[in-house]
Amino acid sequence: MPRKVLIVDDIATNRIVLNVKLSTAGYEVVQATNIAEGLIAARRDRPDLVLATARPDKISPQRFLEAFTSDRQLATLPVIMLMECNNFTSRLSLLKAGAADVMCQPAKVAPLLARFRSILRNHDSQEETLLAERMSQTLGFAEAPAGFTKPTRTAIITPNSTRSKAWLTGLASAPNNAAFACTEADILNERTALNPDVIVVELSAQTPEEGLCLLADLRAHPQSRHAGLIAVIDEPIEALYCNALDRGADEVLPHGFCAEELALRIAPLAARKSRNDHRRAHMHEGLRAAVTDPLTGLYNRRFAHPKLARLLADCACKGQSCAVMAIDVDHFKRVNDALGHTAGDAALVALAGVLKDNMRPDDLVARIGGEEFLVILPDTSHAHAQRAATRLCSIIGAHAFRLGTHIPAQHLTVSIGVAVQEPEAKAAASSDMAERLSSALLERADAALYRSKHHGRNRVTMSARSAA
Template identity: 40%
Template structure:
């Protein structure tokens, strides 16, 4: 399903120009001429991204604040479109809650790169909210943010003197810890990830911006700096080439002349996003402790999985995005226990769980919901991708060798998988998760009946 972009601008020419640029990139485009009309569109069907230009009697900043105060629209990326070289308008937009600000005339390359970049950031925050919702549904208290230390910010440049003026002003506006390092120093070291900076401000060289883009790409690829927020600075002359920085790992881009207040706001936004992403990774890594974790496999258990499936279903009902429910069951598992013993059976179960988890995305849920039964929930996934994923899981389990205590020869195993797709138009939000589990279980039974080590898609999923 293509992403939907809402253009809010009372100037027809601006709407037409933006529509042409977005439609060429296969975005679905809606438009509104006033703030009230934009709020009505969002109430009916929230878009994926909102572009705010001139919005009539309601100021764009007031509209942004109303969108940010509504739970249905608070996470939608907002891009303000301002008059050229109006630095004050850019700062006011960021203060009002804008995720980004572009000046007219809007570069198509920059616009599309911004939308892709902000969509990725939005998805990370949405996944965190989804998992926190599951935590609350299970009766756990909300995680405390705790005391936040000043962020560590590294300016990456071969020309420290170029950063001196604005860095002094930045230090007066924010209380974070700054240092300047050359690209060679950053790439030559191999620090512990816990000692890496929270934000890297990468300055692109004026004459050869490609070298700065290479540094950015390398920093994003290194394990120690992979999760750092990357804020890219460049001159007006290189801003078109620098648009690709957003696709090479940059989180934000500031091109041309800028107000130190704007840089401070952007830096604070990136630090907040970085801490959000850190919380997401911590939640995924630590789970919900022993209460919702299967002790043998380390996967989530049924107590966690079912509320999470319900949350994914509710989210899909609101957004219309497809998701997949997979149930996998080990073939002839009783024979493994009977012939080799329960310790060997446990080793195979743990090994299969590891193979499944390692071959799915971080946003996918994997849980052990029965003796030898596993549940997988794949958000934002169509039936074609889900089937390919299930077939790949069958293959990796079939090819794996499982070491078991007391056995000289590694054991082998296979799995059968049943699939069901949501959201289902005929299902209510309250019980769709249970319905999909039933459909996936029937499809699993069909895989078993047809010889095992197979994938079957529920007929009702089409």
């Protein structure tokens, strides 16, 4: 589906020229002659961005921007203003008023399209962030916004130390900004963990490829990919401007360093990074909560069962066996009835700790029911699984469980059923086959657990051997 651009200009010739240029580039164009028509068209046609003229003899461009930013439906819509001359004061004024960028008119195709690509790339990220935040709020994972806003960490990368000091001095008065000079190695080194919010890179017309490669590396590297990237060009070269945007820069200062403009560019990028950082944190927390038992901190059934299928498929490819233990606490209802559910919860938490402490790092321990646990042991033979289960049963039986300040230490026992999947030879297992093997393996472990319960509890029962 083509991207949609709303052109607002009262001169028909300008609209026609822009329409031809953008349509040729694959954009769908909507046209309006004034603010009123533009607002109607924006609400009706939902463009991806707006391109408008800022001629001084017509309505104030600040008023134009205010009309869009004050409209709740259109507040996040990027607006590029076109000026008939490069007036520095007017440029800053429009950026302060909320313009996504200010470009010269008549607009050249290559820089205009490069700027479109950059703005739409970032705007897509913002839409994804809003969607993720709504989902987090729906699921109950959202947190209240922090009352304290930390200073923006702005990294300056320029090969000239004198220029670096001058830039830092220029940014010293920028509000809530902590700027520092560094090198690419400083940022990409995991040990230094600089983690800047915004990175400002100087591009030299004499050695452009060096700076362009740096932009691409910073955009791709895990240490810096989420930071805002601003390129400062020492000469207004069209090709360098376009390449900087396409290599990953979010913003470009095409007329060299300007502290005031740079501060205006830094603020929204830092705000965007902060939103995205919070969104990722919420999503990670949401994913963790979705697969974790809230009481014990172990994995839950939702995670353990699909994980077993994946491990079985992996073991089949490697020609390895895989074992599972189905564990149930003996007479657990007596603990709840005699000591209370708080003590029962404490017993489950303590038992989870014993299980984790006595299994290998690659083994997976999960709570799959009230007092039911599952242990998955990849690359484990029948004999080793039996020894491990017998040892675990003895350790738990000998453990003194502290369930409360005024409750004497309690002793619990568990019944364990063990089943092992032993492939005859190395063979790839499809996902459907792995799921069937997983279900069958769990059924065999549950049946073995039932026999442990039936024959007196506090014991281990091995399921009959079964090959793939």
